[in-house]
């Protein structure tokens with residue numbers, strides 16, 4: 001077993017993990033942060049995307065030991081108490097979800113888009129940037145709308 | 157995934173020692189290929205040596221006409237680098253079109269070339285730009301590095317440290333991508349250099365290779381029409397559910413012409 005120390009959603013945590021424990025397993029099973037989903041477990045779908053040191057990463061394709069010392073943000077770390085993060089609110093307002101399974105990964109990827117492209121990403125940028133996030137329900141139309149609205153709201 | 161011991165060395169020398177002493181050691185860089193392979197139990201190393209803690213393997217340095225990119229530099233870092241965008245914009249664009257943003261935030265140059273997937277993008281750039289791969293033991297010319305499907309000139313336990321890319325006069329990479337993974341169904345990298353035209357093809361055959369016949373055609377004049385009479389050999393092309401050999405051969409020509417046109 002290895003001991004890891006990291007910051008998750010602003011709180012320091014430490015844990016005992018096997019080297020083969022995936023970051024997503026550590027988050028879901030040890031920290032009980034089950035907002036991060038496992039859709040495919042094969043690096044394709046993006047349901048497991050979290051932020052590591054401010055960058056989007058597929059947590060099913062990273063070992064927990066690799067996150068030792070890192071700052072991790074999951075979907076649980078976005079809302080401010082009862083007040084949703086502007087990107088979460090935008091998904092709600094724009095019907096950017098149906099079953100909601102892909103949504104945590106979509107929202108985390110959306111924040112990565114805003115970090116790199118600013119508050120006015122156009123449709124083409126958003127669609128291109130979502131190439132690693134799969135949604136089986138919505139047809140993406142309202143996800144793209146939500147991300148553009150959320151990006152704008154984050155700049156206000 | 158089977159059990160293994162995990163190591164995080166702080167220097168290349170330490171990593172070399174760890175891998176030499178491991179029963180069946182494997183280096184891990186971004187893990188974007190190795191971890192899926194281990195999940196499928198297609199790889200089951202006794203020891204995993206993580207290169208992520210080695211500062212000397214990361215970073216981009218421009219020295220005169222050479223752009224040196226450390227093995228652990230991520231695709232996202234190369235894509236965003238103002239130095240690379242200025243010196244070799246085609247290389248920054250190539251890195252920015254690998255996979256998706258999360259893969260680019262973890263995947264590395266060293267991991268991509270060491271893995272040598274037949275459809276990987278970087279190998280085409282390494283060959284066409286006449287780059288040099290530097291390891292902890294020696295220097296290997298880019299065009300000698302990729303030896304077959306998932307095969308490279310790397311010896312057992314040899315570590316890629318960096319790649320030196322000479323700045324071309326102009327260069328462009330065009331790929332016809334798999335819409336799901338963004339891997340190249342066919343990708344063609346062309347470069348106009350002081351020493352003449354250079355080209356490499358990826359995705360089409362067992363592994364990326366230098367495209368001498370494209371280069372010969374471009375000798376007469378570096379324009380898309382110079383390739384009007386060019387035909388890629390169908391019998392050497394891969395054929396799978398994504399594209400037949402005939403289709404790939406056609407794509408080689410079209411991607412080559414588009415790449416040349418984009419250099420103008």
Ligand SMILES: Cc1cc2nc3c(=O)[nH]c(=O)nc-3n(C[C@H](O)[C@H](O)[C@H](O)COP(=O)(O)OP(=O)(O)OC[C@H]3O[C@@H](n4cnc5c(N)ncnc54)[C@H](O)[C@@H]3O)c2cc1C
Nearest residue numbers: 185186187188189190255263264266267276277316338339
């Ligand atoms: C969803 C998805 C989409 C992708 N799309 C594309 C794409 O469009 N185009 C593309 O080219 N690639 C694509 N990839 C592959 C991606 O670029 C990987 O990052 C890359 O192939 C491997 O890099 P890595 O750093 O993750 O290496 P790892 O997975 O860590 O390692 C791969 C192999 O290289 C060896 N290795 C790593 N570093 C070194 C080193 N410094 N010296 C010696 N050996 C080393 C390891 O031992 C291992 O055998 C995709 C991957 C995924 C998951």
Ligand code: FES
Nearest residue numbers: 039040041046060
């Ligand atoms: S669960 Fe990680 S990419 Fe699908």
Ligand code: FES
Nearest residue numbers: 098102135136137
């Ligand atoms: S809302 Fe159901 S998968 Fe996206």
